[in-house]
Amino acid sequence: MPKAQRMAQMLTVAEEIFAEQGYLATSMDEIAERVGVSKPMLYEYFGSKEGLLIGCIHRARTELREKTAAAIAGATSPEEFLRLGLLAFFEFIDEHRRSWALLRQEAAVAVPSAQEEVEGIRQQQTDMIGAVLASFSPDIDPLEAEAFAEIVVGATERLAVWTERRPKVGPALATEYVMAVIWPGVADRLKKLPAPAPHAWR
Amino acid sequence: MPKAQRMAQMLTVAEEIFAEQGYLATSMDEIAERVGVSKPMLYEYFGSKEGLLIGCIHRARTELREKTAAAIAGATSPEEFLRLGLLAFFEFIDEHRRSWALLRQEAAVAVPSAQEEVEGIRQQQTDMIGAVLASFSPDIDPLEAEAFAEIVVGATERLAVWTERRPKVGPALATEYVMAVIWPGVADRLKKLPAPAPHAWR
DNA sequence: GCTCGTAACTTACTTCGAGTAACCTACTGC
DNA sequence: GCAGTAGGTTACTCGAAGTAAGTTACGAGC
Numbered sequence: 001m002p003k004a005q006r007m008a009q010m011l012t013v014a015e016e017i018f019a020e021q022g023y024l025a026t027s028m029d030e031i032a033e034r035v036g037v038s039k040p041m042l043y044e045y046f047g048s049k050e051g052l053l054i055g056c057i058h059r060a061r062t063e064l065r066e067k068t069a070a071a072i073a074g075a076t077s078p079e080e081f082l083r084l085g086l087l088a089f090f091e092f093i094d095e096h097r098r099s100w101a102l103l104r105q106e107a108a109v110a111v112p113s114a115q116e117e118v119e120g121i122r123q124q125q126t127d128m129i130g131a132v133l134a135s136f137s138p139d140i141d142p143l144e145a146e147a148f149a150e151i152v153v154g155a156t157e158r159l160a161v162w163t164e165r166r167p168k169v170g171p172a173l174a175t176e177y178v179m180a181v182i183w184p185g186v187a188d189r190l191k192k193l194p195a196p197a198p199h200a201w202r
Numbered sequence: 203m204p205k206a207q208r209m210a211q212m213l214t215v216a217e218e219i220f221a222e223q224g225y226l227a228t229s230m231d232e233i234a235e236r237v238g239v240s241k242p243m244l245y246e247y248f249g250s251k252e253g254l255l256i257g258c259i260h261r262a263r264t265e266l267r268e269k270t271a272a273a274i275a276g277a278t279s280p281e282e283f284l285r286l287g288l289l290a291f292f293e294f295i296d297e298h299r300r301s302w303a304l305l306r307q308e309a310a311v312a313v314p315s316a317q318e319e320v321e322g323i324r325q326q327q328t329d330m331i332g333a334v335l336a337s338f339s340p341d342i343d344p345l346e347a348e349a350f351a352e353i354v355v356g357a358t359e360r361l362a363v364w365t366e367r368r369p370k371v372g373p374a375l376a377t378e379y380v381m382a383v384i385w386p387g388v389a390d391r392l393k394k395l396p397a398p399a400p401h402a403w404r
Numbered sequence: 405g406c407t408c409g410t411a412a413c414t415t416a417c418t419t420c421g422a423g424t425a426a427c428c429t430a431c432t433g434c
Numbered sequence: 435g436c437a438g439t440a441g442g443t444t445a446c447t448c449g450a451a452g453t454a455a456g457t458t459a460c461g462a463g464c
Contacts, residue, residue, distance in 0.1 A: 003440075024226075027421055038443055043423065143368070147361060147379040154360020155353040155384075162352040166345070177349040182357075184386035205411080229450055240414050245452065406464090414457070420450095428443070434436090 007045050007055075010035055015056045015099045023053060060099060061121045064092050068128065078136040078190060079183060085128055086156060086178055090171035093160045100160070125153045137190045148189070152182055209247050209257075212237050217258045217301045225255060252316055259319040262301065266294050267326050274330070280338045280392060281385060287330055288358060288380055292373035295362045302362070327355045339392045350391070354384055 001009075013035050017026050028049055032039040046052040071088035075081035093100050129149035133140055156178055163169045169177075203211075215237045219228050230251055234241040248254040273290035277283035295302050331351035335342055358380055365371045371379075 001441080006441085028423085029421075037441095039422090040424075040444095041442065044441085049422065143371070144379065146368075147364065147371070147376075148383055150360050150364040151357040151380060151383045155357040158352050158356020158359070159349060162349065166348075169345070169349070174349075177346065178353060180391065181350055181353045181387035182383055184390050185383035188386050189382065203412080208412085230452085231450075239412090241451090242415095242453075243413065246412085251451070408461105408463090410460090412457100412459080414455100416454090416456100418451105418453075420452100422447105422449090424445100424447075426444090426446095429441090431440085432438090 003045070006035075006037070006041070010037075010042060010045060010052070011055050011059055014052050015060075018053065018056065019099050028052075056099070057118060057121070060096065061124070064089070064121065065124050067092055068124070072128070078132050079179075079187070081132045082129070082152070082183070082186070083175060083179055085125075086175045087171055089125070089156060090160060090163070090174045093163070094171050097164060100164075122153055122157075125156070126150055129153065133186075133190070140189070144189075148186060152178075152186075155182060205247070208237075208239070208243070212239075212244060212247060212254070213257050213261055216254050217262075220255065220258065221301045225251075230254075255316050256319050258301070259316065259323070262298065263319065263323045263326070266291070266323065269294055270326070270330065280334045281381075281389070283334045284331070284354075284385070284388070285377060285381055287327075288377045289373055291327070291358060292362060292365070292376045295365070296373050299366060302366070324355055324359075327358070328352055331355065335388075335392070342391070346391075350388060354380075354388075357384060 010031070014026075014031050017031055017034065020026075028039050028042055031052070032042055035042075042052060046055055068085055068088045071084045072081055075084050126146070126149040129152050130145050133145045133148060159174055159178055163174050212233070216228075216233050219233055219236065222228075230241050230244055233254070234244055237244075244254060248257055270287055270290045274283055274286045277286050328348070328351040331354050332347050335347045335350060361376055361380055365376050
């Protein structure tokens with residue numbers, strides 16, 4: 001089997017087993033066996049167990065970025081922008097329930113560089129939010145914009161984990177919940193800056 | 203040295219080394235050596251490496267619960283309640299910078315029971331928020347209340363991680379950021395429902 | 405002042421899994 | 435038909451989790 005194809009297969013199998021049993025409880029021998037190949041092949045292509053995990057995360061990250069970018073492409077207001085971005089995120093999670101737990105939870109643990117990959121996902125998200133804030137309200141304090149973006153990402157991520165325990169809450173409702181809590185506050189801040197709002201500073 | 207004292211010492215050392223190097227990169231021999239005791243003693247008192255980690259998390263959780271409970275004791279409005287709770291949380295993080303990363307990130311380890319301990323911390327937080335919402339607005343949809351609580355906890359946790367990279371953002375400012383984003387949305391929801399007579403409930 | 409019981413501790417293993425060295429084989433281009 | 439290489443394997447090393455069995459410190463009861 002050609003290299004690229006074999007690598008993709010390995011990632012798929014690894015993601016599945018990691019999600020099933022957890023990163024620590026999974027041995028490279030086991031993954032190799034389920035792929036139908038010997039352990040050194042995994043090392044040939046991914047260098048280490050950690051490398052394999054990072055490969056999984058990286059692939060998910062790429063897919064998430066593409067979906068989000070496509071989703072927000074047509075947005076015309078900050079509210080629409082946020083709503084579409086959140087929806088894309090929750091839909092992604094919904095489609096990847098199993099691997100999501102892995103990527104979000106396991107990766108943190110394991111290894112500093114896997115940690116970086118996960119941070120990369122968050123960076124995508126915060127960058128996106130930061131871009132909304134900055135584009136619609138260029139004078140916002142950069143530190144505050146960053147904090148807002150982190151808050152939105154944190155809220156969203158946490159709610160994504162929560163929806164796993166509440167299967168009846170689908171992507172649309174999850175999006176509404178997040179918007180209901182954060183949008184008034186974000187809108188408030190956006191209004192205040194460009195044209196000083198009626199009620200100035202609390 | 204008596205058992206209780208030795209256990210406390212072990213937890214302190216373990217927390218420190220885990221935070222320094224990460225859970226995986228730390229060996230039990232290393233912890234034992236730094237405690238000044240042999241490895242089987244660690245197993246005698248904590249059963250496993252995982253057990254030791256859980257011990258660390260559990261201790262932190264207890265401390266956080268006590269501090270938060272003390273902080274919110276005198277609150278009279280939902281806003282004050284939230285603000286004091288958040289402040290207590292950020293102050294706790296500020297005092298435990300080293301071990302914080304460990305407890306939140308590392309603990310997500312494949313080991314389910316460590317994961318549960320960390321979820322226990324979050325449960326404390328969401329319960330607290332849920333209690334505010336329910337006490338000030340008893341007719342709120344329980345599912346929505348739960349979602350709101352998760353959102354607030356997620357936002358807070360994420361901002362706590364962020365402040366580690368922004369040392370100039372202290373607990374007070376972090377609290378303000380979170381309140382600025384979430385309070386308008388939460389207040390909005392509380393207002394929408396039939397206002398309870400202040401004294402008539404419970 | 406001895407000895408019994410137990411709490412606190414150690415040495416010396418076993419076991420398991422990550423990572424590696426060295427070797428094999430089938431196909432492709434020439 | 436031979437050389438080079440992509441794709442693969444077997445059989446190891448080594449480090450760290452976990453354990454079995456034994457050792458010392460010491461207070462209580464006689």
